[in-house]
Structures are given as structure tokens and as C-alpha cells.
Amino acid sequence: MRPRQLVSSGGPWEAVVGYSRAVRVGDRVAVAGTTAARPEGGVVGPDDPGEQTREALRRIAAALEGVGAGLEHVVRTRIMVTDISRWEEVGRAHGEVFADVRPASTMVEVSALIAPELLVEIEADAIVD
Numbered sequence: 001m002r003p004r005q006l007v008s009s010g011g012p013w014e015a016v017v018g019y020s021r022a023v024r025v026g027d028r029v030a031v032a033g034t035t036a037a038r039p040e041g042g043v044v045g046p047d048d049p050g051e052q053t054r055e056a057l058r059r060i061a062a063a064l065e066g067v068g069a070g071l072e073h074v075v076r077t078r079i080m081v082t083d084i085s086r087w088e089e090v091g092r093a094h095g096e097v098f099a100d101v102r103p104a105s106t107m108v109e110v111s112a113l114i115a116p117e118l119l120v121e122i123e124a125d126a127i128v129d
Contacts, residue, residue, distance in 0.1 A: 002026045007066035009059070011039065021059075024067035029126040033080070034059050035118045043117045049086045052120040053079075053093035060124050071097060073126035077105045080121045084109035090120055 007022040008014055014021070022031045036044040036055035045051025061071050077098070081090055087107060094105065103124075113121050 005067045007063045009063070022063035022067055024069070024128075027128045029064060029067055029069050029073070029128065031060050031063050031124040031126070033121045033123050034063070035113065035121045037115060037118060043115075046117055047119075048089075049081060049083070049119040050089035050093040052118070053090045053122065054096070056120060056122045057094070057097045060122060064124075064126060069126050069128045072101055073128050074098065074101055074103045074124050075127050076125040077103050078123040079105065079107040080110045080113065081107060082110060082113060082119050086119075094122075 002025050005024040006020040009021040011021075019032055021034070022029060034056045036052040036059075038044060043052060044055040057071075060074075064070055064073065077094065079090060079094065081087065084107070090107065098105075110121075113119070
């Protein structure tokens, strides 16, 4: 079995739920659902799905760096939003980051995220060449 590299966000729920912010095995990296939640409570960009998207992607970039990868290695993103009518704000923020990378991406509306002030959650998969 290949060794697993784990990245922690330092959040208290990782140990309780049993997950890591990111996991790398070989050339593959999976980044868990990432939001703009602040550890002390609240969110970055309240009522602004574009800013929440940017913050989630900043955190995804940091997680990727923790296992020797970068945004340029992302091949897939999954975006969950609580209000699909605001898709364009989320899409533009995603495009700012991935304009040249252009990973396969899916955006879906969900009934809720883990806290009501969260509007966006993003997962990412990467392959490091």
C-alpha cells in the first residue's frame, strides 16, 4: 500500500468525524468539502457566495500545498451551493482561480450546509504529474 499524506485544517471536528482536509496517495490528491467558516464562528463573506467561494479556494490551495500540489494540478471540483440562483457569483469566482486550469466542475444546489450562514462548499481532486 502506498503511503498516505494527510493535511489537517486544525478544526475540532476532524478527529470526531474522522476526516482530513486533504489526502494524497501517490499522484492523487483529494480535498474534502471546504467552506469559508471561521474557526471562532461566523464566515468569511457573509451573504456573499462569491467571496465564500474565493475563501474556500484559498483554503483548498493551502491544503494542496501541504501535500506538494497546487491549483494547477486540480482536475475536478464539486461545488455545492444553497441558492443556485446565485450561481454566476460562484462561477465567476471559480473562474478567477481556474481560468487557465479549467478542471471538470459540477455545481449543484443543496438544501443546506452544516451552518445556515454557509452558502458554498467545494471539493477538489488533483493529480500531481
